[in-house]
Amino acid sequence: MKSAYIHIPFCEHICHYCDFNKYFIQSQPVDEYLNSLEKEMINTVAKTGQPKLDTIFIGGGTPTSLSEAQLEKLMDIVHRVLKPSSPLPEFAVEANPDDLSAEKLKVLKDAGVNRLSFGVQTFEDDLLKKIGRVHKKKDVFTSFERARALGFENISLDLMFGLPGQTLEHLDQSLQTALSLNAEHYSVYSLIVEPKTVFYNLMQKGRLHLPAQDQEAEMYELVMRQMSDANIHQYEISNFAKPGLESKHNLTYWSNEDYFGFGAGAHGYINGVRTVNAGPVKHYIDLINEKGFPYRDTHEVTKEEQIEEELFLGLRKTAGVSKKRFFEKYGCSLDELFAHVLRGLSDKGLIHNTESSVSLTHNGKLLGNEVFGAFLGEL
Structure with missing residues (x-):
């Protein structure tokens, strides 16, 4: 199996827990970035040969923070350069519930995207605000119904536990709400406080109040129990799916198989060589223009x-x-x-x-x- 990950490092806002490679989209050279992304793909294909892909995953950042025209441009690049089969076994895009218009959904659908991953995190509006999210519970329902109406039959919901001030009751309610949507897949991760995040700075000042370790373990037990009761089977530590709807792309990672990594900060693993791309957008663009590849580091894995x-x-x-x-x-x-x-x-x-x-x-x-x-x- 071969897969391709494509990173879009732009966001409309920065969440308090996020340590992924991301930047406020305002004033960013988005179109220039997409041009560089195209060059990276072209040069990689010339170097490795035209890949026969099984999965494509476009993540971020927030891919859906791109405008409708920019999304169309991205999809055009993917099809012209990577030439995915139609239909591709899995073509997934991460989406924020608050910026997913019907027009953007149609662009994705027309391009062959057949899996959406919604960054929900929690269905508690107060908790969403506390973790730096700007969407509300109602936005998830609106976007979910809009996606269903356009024919998306494989939707994943991302949730978190161990959040500041979160209780077992909060988590229980969020899980019940998530399961009521009858999604095909659920990713449920515990909060890890990473350096260079708002939460890390608050923790350093003693102002981040997280559930105790034993309570976090109870939360994880609750997640596994709720999913099992709903006949959503656990196939990975943090991932649950209806039978046959596991994330093929993520299984590529967990099975230690080859994948391309395109875009600023992306990691790749092809033919025993692991690559890490430069993270800052300008540095990424400059490396593409100067050298044709944006590698910050390459390592031949023993x-x-x-x-x-x-x-x-x-x-x-x-x-x-x-x-x-x-x-x-x-x-x-x-x-x-x-x-x-x-x-x-x-x-x-x-x-x-x-x-x-x-x-x-x-x-x-x-x-x-x-x-x-x-x-x-x-x-």
């Missing part, structure tokens, strides 16, 4: 690193890591390479270690970082 990544990415999936597939990819036995690590994690009740696979137990999901860390540096 076999040992690939194996470690295979484990800590693959174990995020509820299906875990297939021992047969592991052997086919790396020519060695997972059981032999990590015998004492597997034994230790199994004794702690954090993994299921069967003849065919290694996967997280329920407690392993709650202590995922401990499991992933156990494999790092072992080789």
Whole structure:
């Protein structure tokens, strides 16, 4: 499987928790950025050959902060340069509930986009304001219904827990509301306070009041229980879907397979080489104009690193890591390479270690970082 990620680093506003590569769209050289994005794609295709893509994911930032004309230009670039099949198995775009007009939705639909990912975070209006979101609960319903009316049959809702002042009751209500929309997919992430965010600065000043760690664990338990009761199955630590509607693009990452990364700050992984693009928009554009590629860093991933990544990415999936597939990819036995690590994690009740696979137990999901860390540096 091959995938392409395309980064649009522009936003109408900056959320208090977000550490992704993003900039206020006002006064930004958006059209010049799209021209540079096209050049990066053309040069990459010339270098690697025309890819046969299975998935495209356009994320941000906020892709839908682009104007209708700019969205059309982006879609034209994607089709002319990457030449995706029609229909593409999965062509996904991230969207904000407050800037998704019927006109923009039609541009996406006409371009073959068949999956939308709505950044909802919570259905509590007061909490939305507290985390720096500008949409309201009603905007989600409006955009969701508008997308359904235009024929979008695969919609994902992104939610968060562990937010400042959030209670189990808040989360319970948000989950019930989200499930009432009968979306095909739900991503539910715990808040991680990252440097260079508003929340990080508040935390440094002692002004960010988050739920206690045990309460956050209860929240995650609630998420898993609610999704299970609604027959939305968990296929990854933070992701839940109706059968057959799992995110094909994200499964590319978790299965440690190749993907292109286009745009400012994007990461790529092709033929064993990991690339990181320059983040600042002007720096990205300048590198494209000067060198044809915007790489800030390239790294040839060693076999040992690939194996470690295979484990800590693959174990995020509820299906875990297939021992047969592991052997086919790396020519060695997972059981032999990590015998004492597997034994230790199994004794702690954090993994299921069967003849065919290694996967997280329920407690392993709650202590995922401990499991992933156990494999790092072992080789």
